Amino acid sequence: MKVDIISEWTGEIGEVTIGATKKEGGSRCAAIVIGGGSGFPFLGGSAPGRKPLIAFEFCDDPKLWSPIVTEFEGDVVNDAGAWAARAEERHRPDLLRFYLTSTRRRGFQEFSQVGRSVEEVLERSTLPLIVEGSIDPAIDSETFLRCGEAGEGERLLLGTAEEGRYRSVAAAAMAYGHSVIAQSPIDVNLAKQLNILLRETGVPHDRIVIDPYTGALGYGFEYSYSAMERIRYAALKGDEDLAMPMVSSAIDSLNIKEVREADPGQRGEMAVKWELYTAVSSAIAGASVVCVRHPDTIVPLRSAIDSLWGKTGGGD
């Protein structure tokens, strides 16, 4: 008797490329492919897909960022380009995810600064880049246009499209050769619906990354965890409209009561553990890119993903 993992899947997860090298007309150190594979994460098999990657999140207006991180990082947070350079060199993530938090202030109109910020980040770093634009439909169009333009040729991943406000992101991505993050509120059917809408506007399958929305640990994470497993399950069973790689970022982790009000001597460690337990679980549930904000989360998270992956792509 031989006991094996039972695998009855036929579907395959699609692939998305982020970043373009000099040869490809960009300036990134690599063009990273995420997704692929035809099984559940880390179970090996003949098509294990790709190892999940770690993205470090930072922003251009640190007043709208967790003080746990800004105090840890120091003055560098006031200069997005310098922060990007430092994160790449010292924190060593696989990707950078740049939030244009400045656009979230009331009455924001300085669109030329948006383009300049993205350019600066691209100049000072070489990792493939995810850019998060505005979250207000009134300024989406202008913001995403500037982001897309500034990153032309760099094959950015642009976020975030939602039901009801996806056209601006999609248009910028199509005009300048980027991919799109499609976020839906922790619901398989809504994720599928948004992917169909994006496809109808002309965004191809291999330029969509699903973000099923990740609630913080203790604040709805279980719904996100199961949404990711269900999306993966549906994709493997052959639903092509859900067969895109997923990104997971529990963006509220550092703002929740348990972390914010932790004993000052333990607050940093609390932030790291909260992110680590969430990100490890998200990778297990099927996320291809897991995002963190505390630099100290990256090293233990990388060891965890390496150990989960094993020697030969989960197939050893």
Added chain:
Amino acid sequence: MALKALDIYKLLPKKNCKECGEPTCLTFAMKLAAGKADIEKCPYLDEEASRILGASTKPPIQRVKIGVGERSFAVGDEFVQFRHEKTFNHQPGILVAVSDLWPDDRIQDVVREVRDGVLVRIGTDLRLDGIAIRCESGSAEEFSRAVAAVEAKADLPEVLMAADPEVMEAGLSVCGAFRPLIYAATDENYQGMCALAGKFGCPLTIRAESLESLAKLSALAAKEGAPALLIDPSATTLSDYIKKATAIRQNAVSKTVPDLGYPIFFDTTVTGMQDAALALGVDKYASVLVCDRLSIPSRNALLTLRQNIYTDPQKPIQMNPGIYRVGEPVRDSPVFLSVNFSLTYFTLQGYLEASGVPCYMLVVDTEGYSVLTAVAGGKLNETLVAESIKKTGLESEVDHRTLIIPGYAAPLSGKIEDESGWKVLVGPRDAAGVAEFLEKEWKK
């Protein structure tokens, strides 16, 4: 194959003796069919019925109870591979390791921490479960001393970890009456360990490298009379664990390999990355997790993850709809609209408390959905809001008529104004922004 309640009923004695704890044989049959009762509770089954029912109503993963008294816990009794298919039933017990090389006071520091440490979340006390006592001295005397040191401080569930049956017996002679988990029976020592499990009536862990040998060994142990089993696939890396644990779970719930139908034991201390291993164990099928002493941050994240994963996904955690007060609000205090998904409620409540501004929360019934999901699914709408304002008597509580709605409900603002006659202010999307919002928008 699963039997229907009526098929089971036909095989029962139909005496309605109530000795199983159920009022009638029919209700007992219905519980059996749902996997919620134990066939052995019926004292009058004939042999044939017992054989048929025993095999078909047994959960695919055996239920095992560890420890006695208030802190004892049960594991196993699982039916699905993914929590979204139904739910996971019994959360893993987490036991902190001590060594018999340590002096009593060092052991007892850990015991006190596990005994007294508690994290309160959404009205529930979350705790670690027990102590794993590891024999590293090789001496029966030292091992029983360490067990006695644990026993002196608390009635916590225990795992006794020793390879030599003689040493194990020394430990069991101290605490064997309290149903500790014996760890572990292997190819070499299983006869001795099974005899101890039988003698003391304790659950036993089987350990082997391959799943084939695990299945073989568990069948042997059951034959030797071990009353309840756990299985340890002896994984040393996370990759090894997730593959073996997944294969065990799949083959158990599908009843393909019934000899793997036992709860999984995972010693995370051997992986060299305890936090990640614990997260993995909680997510993927571990029933007993052994770890070294945890920092408060690790413990809190772990207990919270366990609470999340073992929440029944079929039942959103709900609050009762109505008016809730934060601080001591008065007639001109702000009113926040929220939904009855308890996590939304507690998140908003936490931030409102932190803002120091007394206020009201109008919690409406979205069937336990969060704002984002309720808006998308139409569960949160203007009619519900207007009706809730009337039903709760909010208009007699405050003099003003301004409602602050969650940022994600912004698309409903006009409709709510029309339907309720209240003025609507759109609040932040993220509850973290409420203090700043109150400062800037409410006071002016």
